[in-house]
Amino acid sequence: MPELPEVEVTRAGIAPKLAGRRIVGVRLGKPLRWPLGVAAEELIGQVIGAVRRRGKYLLVDLDGGGVLVVHLGMSGRLAFYTGSPPAGPHDHFDLQVEGGVLRLHDPRRFGAVVYGASPDAPMVRKLIGHLGPEPLSGDFDAHVFHLGLRQRRTTIKQALMAGDLVVGVGNIYASEALFEAGIRPTTPAHRLSRQRAERLHAAIRRVLQRALDSGGSTLRDFLSAEGQPGHFQQEAAVYGRAGQACPRCGHTVRSVVLGQRSTFYCPRCQT
DNA sequence: CTATGGACCTGAATGC
């Protein structure tokens, strides 16, 4: 479900509901990927500040100087509810504030909520310290990106998803960005010319921005914090479309497995 | 240090 656009849509949805609110309770369901790392009582009474995003991680600042690092994994969904609706079997974390609750719903439990006593606590650094530049910020530089790709002895698609040359590009948008740039996903990363790296750099930004503008991908079950589905899926050119016609040239879209992830491309448009 | 495969977990879709 969540790649960068979905996480950002979620962030924008919950931030205004949480800012300035005092934490009055915490409820833990089944274990997530990592333990919270702090006793729930330590959070109670703290006031929430900004809700930020780094790659696919959300960072909830607390007035005690700590931070809650939230990741949605594959199936996670965060939403703010007014009142205190009953928790379902897949609701594994509640952050209760005055008047409502921020709830993590995550059937597969690959997601996590981890507390760091400071923004550079060891666990926080482990999770986000190695991340590359934000694709939609000025930190994402085409030249640096190209230099990074040249060091990589793997496919361009896997290099994109590794998270240290650029963050936020997951399995869907990797295929989509490579399609838009006309680059075959199996191309060795270090073989990309400067021109093609620039095209890819621009395509990544366009694809993510477009998805963001559309409210996030709607693949399967994405819902924003307000419960609104995104509508990017209708615009997916190749992802999940093996055997169908390429929207650009009509050739049959193919799929291949790279790094154990399904990858889609048009063999005519992408070289 | 780099690249690869396994691991984590549940539900939906597909196939016999």
Added chain:
DNA sequence: TGCATTCAGGTCCATA
């Protein structure tokens, strides 16, 4: 209908 198999948005970690 019932049961087994495959696949799904992520990413850390052990292993070569």
